[in-house]
Amino acid sequence: MENHLNLILGLPKVTVREFTMLEDGICLKIKLTNLGTHCPSCKNFTTEINQNRPILVRDLPCFDKVTYLQVPRRQFYCRHCQKYFTEKLPWIEWKRRHTLRYEKNVFERVKSSNIATVALVEGLSYDEVQGIFNHRASNIAEQQWLGVSRISLDEIAMRKGHKNYKAVLCDLDKKKLIEVIDGRTQDCLISKLSEVPLQVTKAVKEVSVDMWHGFPKVIEEIFPNAQIVTDRFHVMKPLIEELKKIAKSSGVKEQKKLSLVWKNRIDLNNEERTELENLLSSSTSKRFKAAYEYKEKFREIYETSKTVLEGKKRFEEWLQKAPKIYGKVIQTISDHLPTICNYFISHSTSGTMEGINNKIKLIKRQGYGFTNFENFRLPLLSAFSSDSL
Numbered sequence: 351m352e353n354h355l356n357l358i359l360g361l362p363k364v365t366v367r368e369f370t371m372l373e374d375g376i377c378l379k380i381k382l383t384n385l386g387t388h389c390p391s392c393k394n395f396t397t398e399i400n401q402n403r404p405i406l407v408r409d410l411p412c413f414d415k416v417t418y419l420q421v422p423r424r425q426f427y428c429r430h431c432q433k434y435f436t437e438k439l440p441w442i443e444w445k446r447r448h449t450l451r452y453e454k455n456v457f458e459r460v461k462s463s464n465i466a467t468v469a470l471v472e473g474l475s476y477d478e479v480q481g482i483f484n485h486r487a488s489n490i491a492e493q494q495w496l497g498v499s500r501i502s503l504d505e506i507a508m509r510k511g512h513k514n515y516k517a518v519l520c521d522l523d524k525k526k527l528i529e530v531i532d533g534r535t536q537d538c539l540i541s542k543l544s545e546v547p548l549q550v551t552k553a554v555k556e557v558s559v560d561m562w563h564g565f566p567k568v569i570e571e572i573f574p575n576a577q578i579v580t581d582r583f584h585v586m587k588p589l590i591e592e593l594k595k596i597a598k599s600s601g602v603k604e605q606k607k608l609s610l611v612w613k614n615r616i617d618l619n620n621e622e623r624t625e626l627e628n629l630l631s632s633s634t635s636k637r638f639k640a641a642y643e644y645k646e647k648f649r650e651i652y653e654t655s656k657t658v659l660e661g662k663k664r665f666e667e668w669l670q671k672a673p674k675i676y677g678k679v680i681q682t683i684s685d686h687l688p689t690i691c692n693y694f695i696s697h698s699t700s701g702t703m704e705g706i707n708n709k710i711k712l713i714k715r716q717g718y719g720f721t722n723f724e725n726f727r728l729p730l731l732s733a734f735s736s737d738s739l
């Protein structure tokens with residue numbers, strides 16, 4: 351009988367000693383079969399048990415019955431160090447009152463439904479399920495940083511028109527969300543990112559950002575070995591905005607025609623290309639025509655330059671010729687030129703961020719009933735932990 355129960359239970363070095371029916375389920379009193387354990391300080395093996403205080407731990411249901419394990423918590427004495435320590439078990443995390451597999455199960459179910467539903471089905475309180483969820487999600491949050499080498503640091507407005515910004519960090523290689531921070535000031539970023547272990551932040555080789563003047567200091571402090579890259583998407587954006595203004599003031603007002611102007615020429619189909627040529631040749635504005643050509647030249651430099659040096663040389667030539675048309679955009683680009691050219695090191699862009707940002711907003715709309723930032727952050731990080739975009 352006991353042998354079968356041991357097999358069903360499937361926990362290492364554990365044998366079922368007694369079985370009792372409870373009002374709301376069953377309880378398996380278990381025995382640990384290992385005689386001793388290694389001292390965490392000196393690694394010596396000890397079998398000297400000082401005391402044993404069993405605890406009741408919730409496990410996965412057995413035959414659809416709520417199942418508890420009565421687990422011995424053994425305190426050992428190490429003669430070598432003359433210290434007492436409590437034994438750690440691989441299937442229950444430190445100071446938790448549920449087995450690891452039970453917590454993982456609850457976590458996955460919350461992800462696919464919600465806290466209230468799981469609490470109801472499991473007969474647990476809302477807070478307890480929330481606690482399990484947050485505990486697992488925090489573990490995952492730490493794992494998100496493992497092996498990260500190139501990241502993008504960006505911000506998103508949670509509600510249009512409301513100044514509620516969150517900083518969003520993504521892994522550019524895995525195209526995954528790494529972290530969300532409640533705010534986007536320099537102090538806020540530095541203080542939050544200081545919590546990331548140094549060996550992790552030191553391994554970051556590249557941080558891709560927009561042209562906000564506050565980022566370089568954050569990156570230098572937190573990621574000492576990283577190159578700062580002014581993200582291509584964020585460099586093109588003001589250029590295109592300016593081009594749109596010039597186009598509008600030259601009489602191009604229709605959205606459809608405007609989109610022909612700002613889109614990449616190589617991405618247009620034949621029909622669109624003809625339409626664009628007509629638009630340019632029929633325009634009497636030299637300014638508009640030149641602005642268009644310079645935008646395309648700029649994009650071409652991005653597409654075809656092979657090295658930082660080549661890119662820099664070509665952008666500098668561009669900057670010398672274009673000034674009158676593009677006004678203050680020129681100054682902005684000049685100011686950021688060294689980090690703009692770092693693009694040519696690995697040619698990465700946070701264009702993929704858009705997909706991630708949309709997913710963040712979607713998750714927010716699905717609503718877990720976020721009452722505070724942490725209860726928003728953890729489900730978010732969990733959502734990106736298993737599935738990719």
Ligand SMILES: [Zn+2]
Nearest residue numbers: 389392428431
């Ligand atoms: Zn010891």
